[in-house]
Amino acid sequence: MSETTAPARRYSYLGPAGTFTEAALKQAPEAAGQEWHPVDNLGEALGDVVSGRSDAAMIAIENSIDGGVTVAQDLLATIPGLRIVGEYLVPVRFVLVAKPGTRLEDVSVVSGHPVAYGQCRTWLDTNAPQHRHLIATSNVQAAADLFDPEKGIDAAIAPPGIEAHYDVEVLAEGIADNPDAVTRFVMVSRTVPVGEPTGADKTSLIIELPDDRSGALLDLLEQFATRGVNLTLLASRPIGDRMGRYRFVIDAEGHVKDARVADALLGVKRFSPKVVFLGSYPRADRIAATTRAAHDDDSFRDARDWLRGVIEGTADGEA
Numbered sequence: 001m002s003e004t005t006a007p008a009r010r011y012s013y014l015g016p017a018g019t020f021t022e023a024a025l026k027q028a029p030e031a032a033g034q035e036w037h038p039v040d041n042l043g044e045a046l047g048d049v050v051s052g053r054s055d056a057a058m059i060a061i062e063n064s065i066d067g068g069v070t071v072a073q074d075l076l077a078t079i080p081g082l083r084i085v086g087e088y089l090v091p092v093r094f095v096l097v098a099k100p101g102t103r104l105e106d107v108s109v110v111s112g113h114p115v116a117y118g119q120c121r122t123w124l125d126t127n128a129p130q131h132r133h134l135i136a137t138s139n140v141q142a143a144a145d146l147f148d149p150e151k152g153i154d155a156a157i158a159p160p161g162i163e164a165h166y167d168v169e170v171l172a173e174g175i176a177d178n179p180d181a182v183t184r185f186v187m188v189s190r191t192v193p194v195g196e197p198t199g200a201d202k203t204s205l206i207i208e209l210p211d212d213r214s215g216a217l218l219d220l221l222e223q224f225a226t227r228g229v230n231l232t233l234l235a236s237r238p239i240g241d242r243m244g245r246y247r248f249v250i251d252a253e254g255h256v257k258d259a260r261v262a263d264a265l266l267g268v269k270r271f272s273p274k275v276v277f278l279g280s281y282p283r284a285d286r287i288a289a290t291t292r293a294a295h296d297d298d299s300f301r302d303a304r305d306w307l308r309g310v311i312e313g314t315a316d317g318e319a
Contacts, residue, residue, distance in 0.1 A: 009034040012045040012057040018140040018158075018165045024088040024185035025058045040137060042071050046079055049190060056085070062184040063092070066115055068235045073249045076188075076278055077206045077237065084204055084279035085195075086187035094120050094139075094176045097168040098155040099146055104171050109134055111142040112157035120157050123175040128155075143168055184284070194280050197255035200288040202232065204278035205250045207268060212244055223267035224252060227260040228295030247274075253289035256280040259300035260291065 011031050014021040015038020022038075025031050037054055039045045048054035061072045076082060094116055098107065107128045112120070113136050124131055134153060136142035142156040143166045155171060162168060186204075209216045224231060233251035254261040257280070269275050293299060308314075 009056075010037055010048075010054040011035070012037045012039050012048040012054040014042065014045060014059070014138055015039060016138070016140050016144070016165075018162055019138050020090050020092065020159060020183055021058050021060060021185065023090050023159075024060075024183075027088045027090075028058070028086060028187055031056075031058075042069075042075060046075050046082065046188060049188060050079060050081060052190075056187050056189040058088075058185055058187055060183050061186050062233065063115065064180070064182045064184075065092075065119055065178055068233070068249060070237060073206070073235065073237055077247055077249075077276060081191050082188050082278070083191045084186045084281055085189050085192065086281055087202065087284040088185045088187070089284045090183050090185060092119065092176060092181040092183050093160050093174065093179075094157050095160050095162065095170050096120075096124075096155050096172040096175050097143055097146070097158050097162055097166075098171050100167065100169050102154060102169070102171065104128065104155075107131055107154040107171070109152055109154050110157065111136045111145045111151070111153045111155070113137070113139050113142060116142070116157045119177055119181060120175045122177045123172075127172065131155075140165065186281075194256055197257050197280075198282045200283045200286045201253075201255035201258075201280055202283045203252045203254060203256055203261055203265075203280040205252070205265075205268070206247055206276040206278065207250060207272050208239065208247045208274040210271060210273050217248075220248065220268065220271060223271060224264050227264040227267075228291050229254055229260055229264045230289060254280075259297040260295045263300060 011025060011034060013025050013036060025036060042059050045057035045059055049057050059072050060069050062068050108130055110124060110131045111134045116139050117133050134151060136145055139159050143158040143162050145151050146153050146156050163170060207220060209220060230253040231250055232253060233249065235249040236246040237249060239245040239247050252261060256262055256265060
């Protein structure tokens, strides 16, 4: 009997080849040797996952300079059945490229993704002060647009190594205003069972406040603070049904199977009319959460055992 080969898994990512998203996908061991499907936008990438056309998608969710990727946050808040299963960090570096023979002093129209352009604006204003920006859908597409005569582009902001994909020359390297910029990517699949804690994990949530009143946000944050759960991200996004209504995007240190995090989520669920659990997954930086003894799993376990003893009459009520 011949052995059957399992079909290749399919991963969607913001293309074309050579983008930072592809660099993030290269970090995922499970994606090696599988089918990679480039798409034009984040909505298409997540739509592939929901429909089953792809098994997972790699998307950018946060940048150390510009903050959260709001499109990704809004999609994750409104598309049901998605789960973050991995996190990856990619250093952000940019070069300025042009068709062979172009000089920097000849540059007047620069193609670039809006985020990339914002991170290179100071360099461009200094070295090409008369330039005009033309928006590109991705950092790699910016280089591809150089060869569209109708757009009249002189140069493009692109990732290093772009010359391996297009016949371009590098006019300048290291043009980003902040050399330490990093973009955070997440792998998103359909809802799957939560994996086991690693000791260096992150839990992502999107939470709506129950009502618009003074102290409501404080009440939400206390669900985490009183359990010793540190937050690494807190961002607000408009819900959109009326003015003044917001949902909060939260990343918390720890795993849902950690007692302190689980207890915090129970408190959040009692408090909030809508909680979207996006996943518990290993942190890309592998930094373990630091907790006080009162917030470790043993402390929560001891407290539950004590309460059970009180109820069952096997404890004298003294902690």
